[in-house]
Amino acid sequence: MRVSALIPKYPEPETYMGHTHYCPGCGHATLHKLLGEVVDELGIRKRVIMIEPVGCSVLALKYLKFDGIQGPHGRAPAIATAVKRLRPESIVITYQGDGDLAAIGTNEIIHAANRGELFTVVFVNNAVYGMTGGQMAPTTLLGQKSTTTPTGRFAEFCGYPLRVCELLNTLDAPVYLERVSLFDVEHILKTRAALKKALLNQIEGRGFSLVEVLSNCPTNWKMTPEESWEFVKNEMTKVFPLGVFRDK
Amino acid sequence: MPKRVGMEVSIGIAEAVKLCDVDVISAYPITPQTHIVEHLSELVANGELDAEFIPVESEHTAISVGAGASATGARVYTATSSQGLALMHEILFIVSSMRLPIVMTVANRALSAPINIWNDHSDIMAERDIGWIQTFAINGQEAYDLTFHAFRVAEDEKVQLPVVVNIDGFTLSHVIEPIELVEKELVDKYLPPRKPILTLHPDNPVTMGPVGIPEVYTEARKQLEVALMDSKEVVVKAWQEFKKIFGREYHPIETYKTKDAELIFVTMGSITETAMLAVDKLREKGEKVGLVYIRLWRPFPHEEFYNAIKKAKILAVLDRAISYGTNSGPVYTEIRSSLFDKKKKPYVQGFVAGLGGRDIPTERFFEMIEIARSAAEKGECPQYIHLDVKED
Ligand SMILES: Cc1ncc(C[n+]2csc(CCOP(=O)(O)OP(=O)(O)O)c2C)c(N)n1
Ligand code: SF4
Ligand SMILES: [Mg+2]
Numbered sequence: 001m002r003v004s005a006l007i008p009k010y011p012e013p014e015t016y017m018g019h020t021h022y023c024p025g026c027g028h029a030t031l032h033k034l035l036g037e038v039v040d041e042l043g044i045r046k047r048v049i050m051i052e053p054v055g056c057s058v059l060a061l062k063y064l065k066f067d068g069i070q071g072p073h074g075r076a077p078a079i080a081t082a083v084k085r086l087r088p089e090s091i092v093i094t095y096q097g098d099g100d101l102a103a104i105g106t107n108e109i110i111h112a113a114n115r116g117e118l119f120t121v122v123f124v125n126n127a128v129y130g131m132t133g134g135q136m137a138p139t140t141l142l143g144q145k146s147t148t149t150p151t152g153r154f155a156e157f158c159g160y161p162l163r164v165c166e167l168l169n170t171l172d173a174p175v176y177l178e179r180v181s182l183f184d185v186e187h188i189l190k191t192r193a194a195l196k197k198a199l200l201n202q203i204e205g206r207g208f209s210l211v212e213v214l215s216n217c218p219t220n221w222k223m224t225p226e227e228s229w230e231f232v233k234n235e236m237t238k239v240f241p242l243g244v245f246r247d248k
Numbered sequence: 249m250p251k252r253v254g255m256e257v258s259i260g261i262a263e264a265v266k267l268c269d270v271d272v273i274s275a276y277p278i279t280p281q282t283h284i285v286e287h288l289s290e291l292v293a294n295g296e297l298d299a300e301f302i303p304v305e306s307e308h309t310a311i312s313v314g315a316g317a318s319a320t321g322a323r324v325y326t327a328t329s330s331q332g333l334a335l336m337h338e339i340l341f342i343v344s345s346m347r348l349p350i351v352m353t354v355a356n357r358a359l360s361a362p363i364n365i366w367n368d369h370s371d372i373m374a375e376r377d378i379g380w381i382q383t384f385a386i387n388g389q390e391a392y393d394l395t396f397h398a399f400r401v402a403e404d405e406k407v408q409l410p411v412v413v414n415i416d417g418f419t420l421s422h423v424i425e426p427i428e429l430v431e432k433e434l435v436d437k438y439l440p441p442r443k444p445i446l447t448l449h450p451d452n453p454v455t456m457g458p459v460g461i462p463e464v465y466t467e468a469r470k471q472l473e474v475a476l477m478d479s480k481e482v483v484v485k486a487w488q489e490f491k492k493i494f495g496r497e498y499h500p501i502e503t504y505k506t507k508d509a510e511l512i513f514v515t516m517g518s519i520t521e522t523a524m525l526a527v528d529k530l531r532e533k534g535e536k537v538g539l540v541y542i543r544l545w546r547p548f549p550h551e552e553f554y555n556a557i558k559k560a561k562i563l564a565v566l567d568r569a570i571s572y573g574t575n576s577g578p579v580y581t582e583i584r585s586s587l588f589d590k591k592k593k594p595y596v597q598g599f600v601a602g603l604g605g606r607d608i609p610t611e612r613f614f615e616m617i618e619i620a621r622s623a624a625e626k627g628e629c630p631q632y633i634h635l636d637v638k639e640d
Contacts, residue, residue: 135286
């Protein structure tokens with residue numbers, strides 16, 4: 001028997017098309033793959049409409065075989081609101097970075113969550129504006145260096161890291177809020193499970209779901225991929241504790 | 249001797265802003281504006297510049313912070329591009345109507361959709377009626393010099409208006425150019441500390457920009473138009489003063505080889521230097537062509553423009569944006585309207601090219617000359633021609 005016959009055959013991914021442009025070790029690529037896998041597993045690829053953000057994942061729709069719209073910076077939740085209400089049979093996903101969701105689009109996300117819109121948010125928190133070259137985001141940790149806080153973020157001038165799950169957890173409408181991460185296999189699998197749950201919530205018509213994914217930006221953090229995941233694991237999770245904030 | 253160094257234009261602008269002793273910088277990052285603001289944040293962080301650096305969550309907020317800061321009497325700077333400028337739209341009118349001096353660099357970039365980070369003038373042309381003074385730089389030195397000029401004019405007692413300095417995204421913002429740096433002492437001579445006329449102060453309470461009922465609204469808007477039109481005198485004087493102190497000369501409208509020119513190209517921004525090359529090549533072939541470039545876009549210098557072109561037979565106007573639904577570009581429309589009442593005027597042919605970073609080589613100007621000539625001969629042509637479009 002040939003050895004290759006012993007290797008189990010995995011189905012060809014239907015959604016995730018691979019070969020992303022992201023920097024080596026970037027969490028966006030891992031997350032795209034997970035999202036593609038979950039969508040395949042749920043058999044909903046043809047129903048998905050994804051609103052992609054402005055940020056490093058501006059080309060997300062090049063790698064995920066969905067229908068989609070390019071949202072202006074921060075406006076994905078507003079577009080998703082309309083798309084879901086007018087095409088209720090579709091599965092609407094917004095994929096947003098922390099600049100997109102927690103800076104310029106803060107008002108959109110709060111109000112969409114507060115109205116309990118029936119779509120799913122994948123929120124990628126990498127504590128920096130990756131695409132524009134590593135400026136401070138509202139989620140940047142205190143003391144963390146960025147191109148606009150070259151000596152580190154000080155609360156005195158720039159406030160504190162914004163905790164989106166905790167913030168949205170003060171609202172009545174959301175049904176599911178969880179913070180996950182990608183720093184090791186165990187957590188990657190937890191992220192996969194969270195994505196699945198968030199999509200099932202939409203399929204079953206339960207309500208607004210958001211999965212916050214603590215990710216990295218080795219390029220702008222000026223770290224190797226390994227160092228960057230250590231940073232996520234040891235530093236980011238201290239400020240942004242992992243876990244389920246809402247599940248109803 | 250002034251020092252001439254090779255420097256990225258964005259860094260040059262940030263250094264100029266530093267020499268102007270700004271009090272407040274408020275911005276949100278957007279390509280290709282980012283390097284200016286990043287360098288300023290470094291200067292603030294390392295103590296070289298004693299200013300409040302406020303990294304806010306959007307451009308709408310950045311310019312609103314600017315308005316508040318200027319109202320307290322501070323010297324204020326911001327920079328943006330494209331979608332960021334568009335997001336500021338609402339506040340831009342408020343800043344000019346409330347007569348709040350702010351200086352803003354716009355690294356000109358195309359507007360979405362489709363999303364495009366490269367250069368054209370769609371962003372600023374959509375904001376041409378905001379009541380701000382607007383200048384255009386053609387190279388790094390000008391981008392640097394116009395920054396000092398902008399503060400001087402904005403804060404002039406007679407002006408009290410915000411100023412936009414336009415620099416082309418990437419083709420200027422991200423290139424290394426020779427820049428003659430100026431001495432701090434001379435900047436201090438050129439630009440005295442801001443003396444605000446109206447500021448928020450409890451000893452002398454004022455209300456800025458309250459409700460304007462129909463009985464006063466007209467007058468409020470008229471005062472803005474009068475102030476903006478009147479600012480030209482100060483704009484020109486500030487350039488004359490600039491020449492006295494720093495040696496470099498600027499005018500609202502600039503000319504290049506126009507003396508005997510029968511055909512004149514009209515440009516704005518960094519493409520002007522390519523147009524100069526094209527003019528040189530055409531002149532070598534014996535063509536009587538020249539170039540006029542608009543440095544002061546708002547208030548539009550009607551008189552200076554007419555004087556610069558009145559002897560020509562044909563104008564070939566290059567727009568880097570479309571004025572949708574008018575079958576023309578904004579600069580072309582402006583010029584046609586400006587010349588309408590003149591008895592003697594050249595035939596004006598409009599062109600649009602170089603949208604979203606599409607290159608405009610010198611050959612494009614050769615093409616323009618052919619089209620403009622034959623249109624002028626026939627006296628009939630579509631109002632504008634969009635060059636270099638793939639039709640299939
Ligand atoms: C109105 C507007 N302002 C600014 C920008 C520039 N911009 C593009 S992406 C981005 C930040 C992206 O950061 P984030 O959402 O955290 O995504 P990341 O790249 O880190 O994944 C900014 C500020 C823009 N496109 N539109
Ligand atoms: S810049 Fe950062 S977020 Fe963007 S692709 Fe590279 S590593 Fe990922
Ligand atoms: Mg980010």
